[in-house]
Amino acid sequence: MSIDWKNLGFSYIKTDYRYIAKWQNGSWQKGELTTDNIIHIAESSTAIHYGQQCFEGLKAYGTKDGGIQIFRPDQNANRLNRSAKRLLMPEVPVDMFVDACVQVVKANEKFVPPYDSGATLYLRPFLIGVGDNIGVKPAPEYIFSIFCVPVGPYFKGGMTPVNFSLSEYDRAAPVGTGAAKVGGNYAGSLLPHKIAADGGFADCIYLDPLTHTKIEEVGAANFFGITADNTFVTPLSPSILPSITKYSLMHVAKEYLNMKVEERDCYIEKLDEFAEAGACGTAAVITPIGGIKVKDKLHVFHSETEVGPVTKKLYDTLVGIQKGDVEAPEGWIVKVK
Numbered sequence: 041m042s043i044d045w046k047n048l049g050f051s052y053i054k055t056d057y058r059y060i061a062k063w064q065n066g067s068w069q070k071g072e073l074t075t076d077n078i079i080h081i082a083e084s085s086t087a088i089h090y091g092q093q094c095f096e097g098l099k100a101y102g103t104k105d106g107g108i109q110i111f112r113p114d115q116n117a118n119r120l121n122r123s124a125k126r127l128l129m130p131e132v133p134v135d136m137f138v139d140a141c142v143q144v145v146k147a148n149e150k151f152v153p154p155y156d157s158g159a160t161l162y163l164r165p166f167l168i169g170v171g172d173n174i175g176v177k178p179a180p181e182y183i184f185s186i187f188c189v190p191v192g193p194y195f196k197g198g199m200t201p202v203n204f205s206l207s208e209y210d211r212a213a214p215v216g217t218g219a220a221k222v223g224g225n226y227a228g229s230l231l232p233h234k235i236a237a238d239g240g241f242a243d244c245i246y247l248d249p250l251t252h253t254k255i256e257e258v259g260a261a262n263f264f265g266i267t268a269d270n271t272f273v274t275p276l277s278p279s280i281l282p283s284i285t286k287y288s289l290m291h292v293a294k295e296y297l298n299m300k301v302e303e304r305d306c307y308i309e310k311l312d313e314f315a316e317a318g319a320c321g322t323a324a325v326i327t328p329i330g331g332i333k334v335k336d337k338l339h340v341f342h343s344e345t346e347v348g349p350v351t352k353k354l355y356d357t358l359v360g361i362q363k364g365d366v367e368a369p370e371g372w373i374v375k376v377k
């Protein structure tokens with residue numbers, strides 16, 4: 041199979057191997073790689089009926105010297121375990137998670153996009169409740185699996201700014217599951233996303249579910265703004281998914297670019313405070329926000345067509361670290377090859 045690395049979108053491609061492990065009788069059984077991409081589970085599995093499932097997303101990168109490396113898999117393991125705790129599922133030991141990521145990348149080496157292609161290998165770990173059950177209660181058994189897909193940019197255009205509209209729907213409840221990466225949050229986002237896309241927007245912005253005055257998320261990515269005095273600002277709220285990219289960018293802004301960093305409320309009525317704005321996440325990487333439509337007016341930040349200078353520097357440094365061109369903070373990179 042030949043892959044056109046430079047024109048990859050964000051679509052499923054069946055790769056050769058995936059990792060699968062079962063939790064039975066109170067403990068994890070030894071996991072293994074398999075070529076079978078179909079999971080056979082009980083019809084009464086809690087993952088199907090009650091949404092007892094969570095997942096993750098992280099990437100492996102081809103480096104200039106022909107190596108392969110994974111970005112911060114321990115952080116994804118920790119977040120999966122926080123999601124698991126919230127839904128009363130067994131945690132996956134961090135070592136087991138990271139080792140499984142490495143096994144999957146190694147086994148699918150031919151699907152790792154080359155360094156200069158602009159594409160990456162996206163890993164999708166997930167944990168699902170399975171087995172015979174009918175009442176609303178935790179499953180008797182669980183499956184933890186990881187598959188991988190080579191991907192290009194999530195938002196069409198990559199580093200070209202895109203516009204967003206405001207959602208009238210909430211993606212999470214104030215003290216619900218917004219901070220957990222659980223499927224139900226995403227099922228609820230399909231309709232608001234469609235409404236935004238039908239209106240010609242890349243996706244929608246969710247406001248805080250309690251007051252509807254503060255920015256929470258940009259589709260399936262976190263929000264950041266850059267003030268005129270060069271401060272990196274990003275919202276803080278218990279119903280936002282804590283983005284690993286966002287926390288990495290906060291570190292990059294402070295330690296590599298000497299910027300001030302603030303995690304605080306970002307009011308939708310105060311977009312003027314930002315000279316630049318962006319969406320950040322594993323899939324979105326950094327996607328510059330051209331404008332946000334508020335009521336009938338499109339609020340444009342830096343430009344609808346050009347990426348702003350600070351956003352560009354943040355992007356270059358972060359992606360440089362991920363691809364091995366810029367020295368990474370200790371512990372951020374797991375070498376596969």
Ligand SMILES: Cc1ncc(COP(=O)(O)O)c(C=O)c1O
Pocket residue numbers: 097257259260261262281282283284285286320321322323
């Ligand atoms: C709702 C939501 N917010 C933010 C993010 C970005 O998080 P991360 O940077 O860890 O990929 C994601 C993607 O995982 C997401 O689904």
